[in-house]
Amino acid sequence: MRPPIEFLFPPEIGAELIYSFVIVVCSLMIYYATKEMYELSSYKGIKYFRQAFLFFAIAYFFRYSIRFLLLLFNMSDMPEISPMFVGSISLFIFLYSSSMAIFYLLYSVMWKRWSHSKLKIYLFNLLALVIALIGTFLRGIETNLALNMILLIFICFVLFIAYKDSKNKQKGKSLFIIYLILFIFWVLNVIDILIPRFLQIYRLVIYIVSILLFMIILYKVLKKTGD
Amino acid sequence: MVKRGKFEIMRDILRIIQDNKNSIKPTPLLRRSGLSSAGFKEYYKDLLEKQMIKEISADNDKYIILTEKGFKFIERYKTIMEFIEEFEL
Structure with missing residues (x-):
């Protein structure tokens, strides 16, 4: 029998807490480290970059609450948690915020190449809402896998275009590789939440x-901002 | 001659004011900015809106001075540009 403290806080919850905490802190540090630069410049690229990390922080916070509920009530899959109102709301916010984080990060490198209009931001919100609704209410494994694969292909395509147009290919290469791995692991994170058994053995690697990717980005930001 | 970017022009205008003991009349500022009258007006309005400069009146004349934000922009200009370049923003 588990000791009472372990019953209340199983080790998995501790690992989840550390994982989410590190990423939420990294994301918020990126957001606040770039605050002054944005206030001084009002530059749209910096605005979208910051918003991406704010959404990452929100997404990882809700990701933790979902995992916490799953572990606390000893549930193994999302369908079990879905009837619970908190579970559904958390899942919806997690999927919406994570999609918005990805879209904003992509848009931060693409906004100058695309004709600038508010319509794209509305379109991203609409797309993120659709993704969140499908993920929350149609939880078929195939549907979610297909949806995430489409999202990943779209991201890879946009990143490739951004890299091709990059002025400084040498410098841009490392950034786009970091973003690409970040997006791949982000999709794995989403799949891990929607279909927990699917990637269970690779969870630690994910x-x-x-964590390493967020720390690399944070390091690059702090190095440049001098904070 | 290489075309200056938006932030570079803003920095140059702010520097002119700073180098002039933080007080300059609009006409010499326009002349020294190297911009057309229409271009200068646009940047001038933008800098006022962003509260990087402000207008003060003294001896029946209008002077332009830098605000704290204006000084900060000059100081952080290089960092902002390097950040934009680093993250391809």
Whole structure:
């Protein structure tokens, strides 16, 4: 029998807490480290970059609450948690915020190449809402896998165009590789939440790589901002 | 001659004011900015809106001075540009 403290806080919850906490802190540090630069310049690229990390922070916070509920009530899959109102709301916010984070990060490198209009932001919101609704209410494994694969292909395509148009290919290469791995691991994170058994044995690898990626981006930001 | 970017022009205008003991009349500022009258008006309005400069009156004349935000922009200009380049923003 588990000791009472372990019953209340199983080790998995601790690992989830550390994982989410590190990424939420990294994302918020990126958001606040770039605050002054945005306030001074009002530059749209910096605005979208910051918003991406704010959404990452929100998404990872809700990701933790979903995992916490799954572990606390000893549930193994999302369908079990879905009837619970908190579970559904958390899942919806998680999927919406994560999609918006990805869209904003992509838009931060693409906004100058695309004709600038508010319509694209509305379109991203609409797309993120559709993704969140499908993920929350149609939880078929095939549907979610297909949806995430489409999203990943779209991201890879946009990133490739951004890289092709990049002025400084040498410098841009490392950034686009970081973004590409970040997006791949982000999709794995989403799949891990929607279909927990699918990637169970690779979970630790997903966590470590995700943390490393956020830390690399944070390091690059802090190095440049001088904070 | 290489075309200056938006932030570079803003920095140059702010620097002219700073180098002039933080007080300059609009006409010499326009002349020294190297911009057309229409271009200068646009940047001038933008800098006022962003509260990087402000107008003060003294001896029946209008002077332009830098605000704290204006000084900060000059100081952080290089960092902002490097950040934009680093993250391809």
